[in-house]
Amino acid sequence: MGILDTIQFVFNTNDKNIELTPLKQGMTNDSFIFSINNERYIIRVPGVNTEKIINRHQEYDVYQAIKNEEFVEPVVYIDREKGYKISKFIENSHTVNPKDWNEISACLKRLRDFHSQLHRVEHCFDVFEHINYYESLMPDTSIYEDYGNTKKNIESLEPIIKNLVKDWTLCHIDAVCDNFLVTENQDVYLIDFEYAAMQDPDLDLAMFIVYSLFDRQEIDRIIDIYFENQVTPLKRYKIYSYIAMVGLLWSNWCEAKQDEALLNSSYAKQQYNYAKTFYQIVFDEARNITEFSELVDNHG
CATH class of the missing domain: 3.90.1200.10 (Aminoglycoside phosphotransferase (APH), C-terminal lobe)
Incomplete structure (x- = not known):
């Protein structure tokens, strides 16, 4: 699945007009902001050759271990194969x-x-x-x-x-x-x-x-x-x-x-x-x- 396909799947929507706004280009990933039901989210997209330095299965296990922590990013979806991650946008930060x-x-x-x-x-x-x-x-x-x-x-x-x-x-x-x-x-x-x-x-x-x-x-x-x-x-x-x-x-x-x-x-x-x-x-x-x-x- 591509970026928009992933968003549509996670939020169970057929909206074709989801707007992606670039947030930052990191050393290993790109991130985009989008809105669903008047709430903002961030989708992280792995960069080229990122699989050489990041183990996405291990990353998935980490997020499962910390999912009840109050002050870590609120993740709503993570793909342990492709590395797509969607989290709530932390407003005014x-x-x-x-x-x-x-x-x-x-x-x-x-x-x-x-x-x-x-x-x-x-x-x-x-x-x-x-x-x-x-x-x-x-x-x-x-x-x-x-x-x-x-x-x-x-x-x-x-x-x-x-x-x-x-x-x-x-x-x-x-x-x-x-x-x-x-x-x-x-x-x-x-x-x-x-x-x-x-x-x-x-x-x-x-x-x-x-x-x-x-x-x-x-x-x-x-x-x-x-x-x-x-x-x-x-x-x-x-x-x-x-x-x-x-x-x-x-x-x-x-x-x-x-x-x-x-x-x-x-x-x-x-x-x-x-x-x-x-x-x-x-x-x-x-x-x-x-x-x-x-x-x-x-x-x-």
Whole structure:
């Protein structure tokens, strides 16, 4: 079924005059607004080659797991094969402004509350598996001359992180400012769960950080907000390690897309910079923390 066929099927209508208004063209999907019975909805349409990076069956399972959550997007239909998704349009809302610390605080609280619900699905998100998969989609040679050394450094963090992870829960994985909506009543909704899977909640925090290109001072402020000023130095360096890991992940994702404008964007360049910079921060500073130092020595 096409877009209009899907809408007609879901709403049991023969209306041939349904008007589709483009909402946004995302990195993996296109979205359109339409109206039925004076209510507005959004239909998400997967982009070209999206099936290479999104598992729609897993996404379907996630939406089944969270369907009773109050502050996630109200989905009315999702096709686990083609990836079409229809949700109610959240009126009078906007995406979180990464420069507004009141809004950042509100969405970090929403993310923490979501993690605390301890939803579960059968699949997980393996960072290094995805790093390698996106690398397999890249051209033969990375645009970064020191890519091999950078990847080796990031891989050295894996056994350390595994020994620090305590509890996994359902994580958004793409918990970026664009996927939080703030309404005029200051309610905060979390949307677009197509990457969601079981993981360490601290990884979600790293995902939130790297997308909006925060600097280290801002990153520390975000960590303090999420943990309500109760974060330990060990936890902070654990999150720094995740920042390095997901920086390489999304850098590889950008290279895999093979889009010249994306590769030359500040987003793509900063992802690779996160990988290098935060690995070095962890390597230079975390040895001062006894527990972290012991893990480094044991796996060095």
